Amino acid sequence: MSVTLPMYLDHAATTPCDPRVVEAMMPYFTETFGNPGSRNHSYGWAAEKGVSTARQQIADLIGADSKEIIFTSGSTESNNLAIKGAANMYAKKPAGETGRGHIITAIHEHKAVLDPCKRLEKDGFDVTYLAPGPDGLITRAMIEDALREDTILVTIMWANNELGTINEIPEIGELCHSKNVVFHTDATQWVGKMPTNVKTDNIDLLSLSGHKMYGPKGVGALYVRRRKPRIRLTALQEGGGQERGFRSGTLNVTGIVGLGKACELCAQTMDDERERLLVLRNELESKIENALDVVQVNGARDRRLTHITNISFGFVEGESLMMAIKEIAVSSGSACTSASLEPSYVLKALGVGDDLAHSSLRISMGRWTTKEQIDYAADKIIEAVKKLRDLSPLYDMHNEGIDISKIEWAAH
């Protein structure tokens, strides 16, 4: 068995560009470099042609019309534009007043959704942050219970970035449409992995990002529904009126061409890829679960994207675990590595105890992940957990039958 190190198993953070994407982009740096806004010469027309092909490729991947695609710098911008843009457009009262309308989201959304919502709270809107069940899911019933007369917007991610869990998006969309509430979904992790049809899935606004699906960083898109209902947004940035006024600024033509190509490739490969990665993930999880006690796979096991797994290893601390497997690139559920000692707020939202939340790894596979890599990673992780448990006073106590939660710890 031979694998090359370091090994990348963090595809939910970002993916490498597919070489076919880079190839498609290349001419747009140096030859077809025109500004698509230049309507009066061939340089502009050629660039515009590239953008329009990409717009169609993206629309095809998600079942949209190409006129409904707005290019952005990525999902963070798409989320900001969707959430702030819709809230301000559909506000019940003008800026400066309170009671401007009600928004529903969830506590374990990405920060790029939560922080715009917090901003809107300061700007006079009410926001309900739903808590998921222990399975991490947000259901139609939860939204139904939270809806109010003055609800103007619901924003729920399609698949969670730390867990891969899949929310009841078409169902929530149907509910929103029946109540005339705008529905936005952050589909950053979902698009390109799972079949998507914004029309039949009842989506009004959808965020997607190039670098999560083998496209370049710094480019993404927002789908904005044009019919039944026609969604309007207040623009965040103003200028040349590009993207039908939703997003001024000269288009990132190279990035857009790359995003389009990435979408086309995902459409071709996602079904096979999904099945292949499911087999690998099952193997990884069963290997680990067979070799170690007190491990927990977080989030609804049967409603997850097939390339992501989030596992907690009892009595082992996440950062030291990452250090022990340092040649394997994964994410830790504990944010200890980023200088604040906070365990993952996503895991906490599921009711995972702080001790287990400190001990979790998110492993996410991708287009070029092999069985050999997964076998190697599983063995390394098992070896590292065993080593660290030999060091762990908590594992000793567990084996001696001492209930760790009953000890009076001196918190510091």
Place this chain on the structure above:
Amino acid sequence: MAYGEKVIDHYENPRNVGTFGTQKEIKESAEIGVGLVGAPECGDVMQLQIKVNDSTGVIEDAKFKCFGCGSAIASSSLATEWLKGKSLDEGLEIKNTEIVEELSLPPVKIHCSVLAEDAIKAAISDYKAKHNN
């Protein structure tokens, strides 16, 4: 997090890992003092045990176990090395700043050294408490 060489050395080859018995045995042994500090929800727990020669008052052996990041493991490993051969009073003089300096800990990891100092103090006071009764 990029670690210094000494942290990595202690992490990869921790000194004096272990315990002098089960939790119950240690509690009952008069020659052993134990310090258990930190909390699982904070992401680090250190257990430091010292074996003291009753007649000379010298720490003859020390062992640790640690649930925590690489710096926490290195800090407790280093503490056991420094404690061996010291008297109880000398042990109490070990300061977290010396651990920070020896391991070149970055500012965000200073709490690991504080925890190690707390563990030393807790183990020594546990030993002393056993002998005052």
